[in-house]
Amino acid sequence: MTESTAPQSDPEHRTVLLRGGDVHSPADPFATAMVVERGHVAWVGSEGAADAFAGGADEIVDLEGALVTPAFTDAHVHTTSTGLALTGLDLSGARSLAEALDLVRAFADGRPADAVLLGHGWDAARWPGHRPPSRRELDEAAGGRALYLTRVDVHSAVVTTALLDRVPGVTAMDGYRPDAPLTGDAHHAVRAAAHATVTVRQRADAQRAALRHAASLGIGTVHECGGPEISDEDDFTSLLALAGAEPGPRVIGLWAEHVENEKGAARIRELGALGAAGDLFADGSLGSHTACLHEAYADAPHTGSAHLDAARIATHVTACTEAGLQAGFHAIGDAALTAVVDGIRAAAERVGLARVRAARHRVEHAEMLTPETIAAFAELGLTASVQPAFDAAWGGEDGMYARRLGAERAATLNPYAALLRAGVPLAFGSDSPVTPLDPWGTVRAAAFHRNPEHRISVRAGFTAHTRGGWRAAGRDDAGILVPGAPADYAIWRTSELVVQAPDDRVARWSTDPRSGTPGLPDLSPEADLPVCLRTVVGGRSVYVRPNE
Template sequence: MHECAGPGISGEDDFTGLLRLAAEEAGPRVVGYWAQQGEEGVARAKELGAIGAAGDLFVDGALGSHTACLHEPYADSGHTGNAYLDAAAVAAHVVACTEAGVQAGFHAIGDAAVTSVVEGIRAASEKVGLARVRAARHRVEHAEMLTPETIAAFAELGLTASVQPAFDALWGGDDGMYVQRLGAERARTLNPYAALLRTGVPLAFGSDSPVTPLDPWGTVRAAAFHQTLEHRVSVRAAFTAHTRGGWRAIGRDDAGILVPGAPADYAVWRAADLVVQAPDDRVARWSTDPRSGTPGLPDLTPGAELPVCLRTVVFGQPVFVRPDE
């Protein structure tokens, strides 16, 4: 679990209490981020046990409340939202984080907010060096309104897109909240997962709980059956983004897979059928021919029953066993 805390959304006692509870009790691993700006914020993040001065460091707000920062006004309002950090502030924070050897990260949803993040991180790379910025794996939370230019910049700067496919399931489509706020044309551009993958941008899927429920298979389904067809990815690509993706987002390339020597963190699920589900031109780099031996995954076609968790193991120790098993 990635805990995105900060002085503006939770508090130090809440954050350190969660990290302490995770260390003392059987349960999920918890990785903490502390969203506080600049050199002082970076130092405080380290003192509190966070791995980065990141998470919900707000560049803007949300589409539902008309506070995501846009280049053009909302379709149902006469303004462009709120900007809480500009490119200069982003650059200063990224420089401080990069020089301290920790991740920076920002909450950015609207296209103007994402542009500020890209411009700020590019300015930081000109000061500390592009290789150092890329090595730090800085991250952007949500990154919903992207353009071909900002997607290319994510790849150039080595940014991780920490995204929530359930947002599209809830608010996408022809008559969802996105269309109400942005109009149909702009709404169709949101959450372009296939374009991000084609460009080589690392994806880490999550829930943004409590905004959407903790529902991993539902999240994988939402990405594979995105309501905008061109943004869909294969089930396996979505599964990878929700397993290895979270680990890679914290700089761990050895986890999120079941191989000898990898951390023994896994769940056992009951599923009706296993299939290789890439029946169209969604992003996929493996064969769907049964003769290839590509491992199957649960059938996540909308309407199909989602898998049921039977057991969860962390650090090699069971932390959950379904009572009826």
């Protein structure tokens, strides 16, 4: 990819001509060129017609056969935690308990005795024996230091004695069990104590690291899912301020706090949040045995934890709808999802179904759906903000889901094809750092779901990870390269483009399976994923691959 540039001007007011590649645009299925003016797409068309724009361009980019697509939107991210995982102790690659403890020792070695160490990503479900580290083992590995290690799902954590000693009364809190991972209130209290030790500079460095990494993957927008049980207000508002002041991906903020009236709604607006949504917990996670189920776990004698009932959900959705705010919930288990749809239906009876649908309320994760709850999502106009990488990581006959639920129930999880058949909008995300930022890998995971009945086309998955995130944020004019749309795009080095055939088994759920539509990269499991060469947000380059 080469470029020629006229004298520099304000990037937001420059005219850029891209030519000599493939432009993924419904405006012209065979487009090879695009013009960007004042931060928006101005024209999309053929190489021959591009000559008319060359004389007035401030910059001409020769794509050299590269692919231009809308930038991805990751609809569920924890930005600071992602940055801390990128810059700190990452246990996601540990293949055993012993290997995880070795990583802790290496990370702790040489650090001050009074340091508070933060780490993330252990997953005992993947280890031989399926046992998490004991407190004694962690105390030894950390050399007596305070240590906080979140499980991969971030719904439980293991900690050292030195960190517990910093939280008075923790042993009497819900979710505390001697020498077992912390959940519930005990986990929230210890997390707050650990995160309170992160300095303002460390936090900003972590946020920048996460946003830089997102940009390097062709992600132009992230939905930050904050809340009082996840981070804190300073973390949330500082991220929004940083994203507004520095070039990088856009950040759309969701704040997970229960709202009961206009005063509560005003507080959400003051924080700069789009809505009182995201990780407003109706339940927990399957990996930590805290997702709320109708029937007991296959490997535990209980049904998990319910954090919100239908009545509180109805109050929240009613208040948000009346205030013009988006509402949303974290709900994974079938019982939690039943409570969510029952509560939202009750709110619709109070304020009117049309108003509830217009608000585009959303549900995060929405894994353990039934035909009845899928139909309710469609009826109520709910967006399913989902993470296909969950199935790639924990699905299948031998995966964690099957151990937690049994094979029959596990096979029903993450039914993307059924959601699209019912007309439910999908927005794809990662829940990073739970699973990594990896947009093309996410689309691949949806197209090659471990249960073939739940697979969707690459095109439908790509739409869910681009336009779907914008629609979830109330914007129908973005996430697509057509004249007038924001110039949020990425340039890719990729393999030959593939147009999904109309008779493909999953093409029925594509946004447009006709042979004349623009192709997308081959995402079959054996294919190499595209490499991002440049990411542009609002007409401004926020990432350029070195030596490209």
